[in-house]
Amino acid sequence: xxxxxxxxxxxxxxxxxxxxxxxxxxxxxxxxxxxxxxxxxxxxxxxxxxxxxxxxxxxxxxxxxxxxxxxxxxxxxxxxxxxxxxxxxxxxxxxxxxxxxxxxxxxxxxxxxxxxxxxxxxxxxxxxxxxxxxxxxxxxxxxxxxxxxxxxxxxxxxxxxxxxxxxxxxxxxxxxxxxxxxxxxxxxxxxxxxxxxxxxxxxxxxxxxxxxxxxxxxxxxxxxxxxxxx
Numbered sequence: 001x002x003x004x005x006x007x008x009x010x011x012x013x014x015x016x017x018x019x020x021x022x023x024x025x026x027x028x029x030x031x032x033x034x035x036x037x038x039x040x041x042x043x044x045x046x047x048x049x050x051x052x053x054x055x056x057x058x059x060x061x062x063x064x065x066x067x068x069x070x071x072x073x074x075x076x077x078x079x080x081x082x083x084x085x086x087x088x089x090x091x092x093x094x095x096x097x098x099x100x101x102x103x104x105x106x107x108x109x110x111x112x113x114x115x116x117x118x119x120x121x122x123x124x125x126x127x128x129x130x131x132x133x134x135x136x137x138x139x140x141x142x143x144x145x146x147x148x149x150x151x152x153x154x155x156x157x158x159x160x161x162x163x164x165x166x167x168x169x170x171x172x173x174x175x176x177x178x179x180x181x182x183x184x185x186x187x188x189x190x191x192x193x194x195x196x197x198x199x200x201x202x203x204x205x206x207x208x209x210x211x212x213x214x215x216x217x218x219x220x221x222x223x224x225x226x227x228x229x230x
Contacts (some may be wrong), residue, residue: 002027006036012190013040017051022058025104029061029079034085042092046190049112053179059103059127069227077224079104080138084224086111087132087209092193094159096186097173102127104162107139109172110146114189114204115203117164117173118182124167130159136226137219145212147171 003026005016015036017023033049040047051057060079065072085091086108095112101124109115109124117124126143128135135143135156143156151170155159167173177185193201207212 002032004036004040006033008043008045011043011045011185011194012048013043013045014048014050015108016074017039017049017057019022022055022100023051023105024061025057025059025075025108026061026064027075027078030075030082035080037085038161044091046091046194048096048185048186048190049091049093049108050184050186051098052225054099054122056095056097057105060098067132073224073226076136077220078137079107080136080216080220080223081143083107083111084156084213084220086209087216088121088213091198092190092196094193094202095185096182098179098182100124101172106172107129107142110142114173114184115195116182116189117167117174117176118179119164119176120179122164123161124164124172125159125161125170126155127159127161129157137222138216141212141215141219145209155215182218199218 003019005018007014015033019026021030060075062077063123093112095109095115097109097117099120099122100117101109103126106124106126111182140156143152147155148171155170162170162174165178168176
């Protein structure tokens with residue numbers, strides 16, 4: 001069973017998560033997203049990453065995370081490698097956040113070039129500490145890269161979850177729209193980003209993100225040797 005939908009319309013590739021009620025990020029989901037990114041890259045397409053209404057993603061698959069430390073570390077390593085790829089992707093990635101985005105769901109937003117959220121009673125943020133997980137090094141690096149300093153402790157150490165309006169201030173989202181305007185706004189943003197020179201876009205992305213990409217490489221190596229459990 002496929003856990004994402006992939007649609008390529010001219011120069012826009014839409015990846016839609018569809019793994020159950022909370023769009024849990026499993027090994028299969030990560031593999032399918034990577035395959036979709038391969039197709040988008042081959043088509044020289046901008047990417048929209050989205051999901052069903054009400055929930056973007058509730059985070060990593062908890063069954064795998066609770067199975068054993070080795071299983072948890074393997075999944076976190078695969079997920080961090082995916083977000084590292086997203087941050088260095090040669091074409092723009094637009095996050096279209098349909099609702100709640102928790103833990104790995106929020107990290108996916110932190111890895112997109114432009115993030116659009118929906119108005120509503122949704123929670124966005126990093127709840128790892130609240131559920132008994134010491135934040136992995138790659139997660140700390142991703143948060144430091146996009147979360148303003150006055151929200152960093154609240155987000156990473158205090159595990160505070162934010163409503164959409166505060167999530168904009170905290171660096172998880174760039175703008176908000178009504179739910180029925182989300183996909184149209186995302187497609188308009190992707191279309192506008194494609195007017196950029198893609199060689200310059202990618203080259204500048206790699207220069208501006210050189211420090212975070214280097215830090216992530218080191219963090220992924222550190223995390224692969226850690227003991228992790230929930």
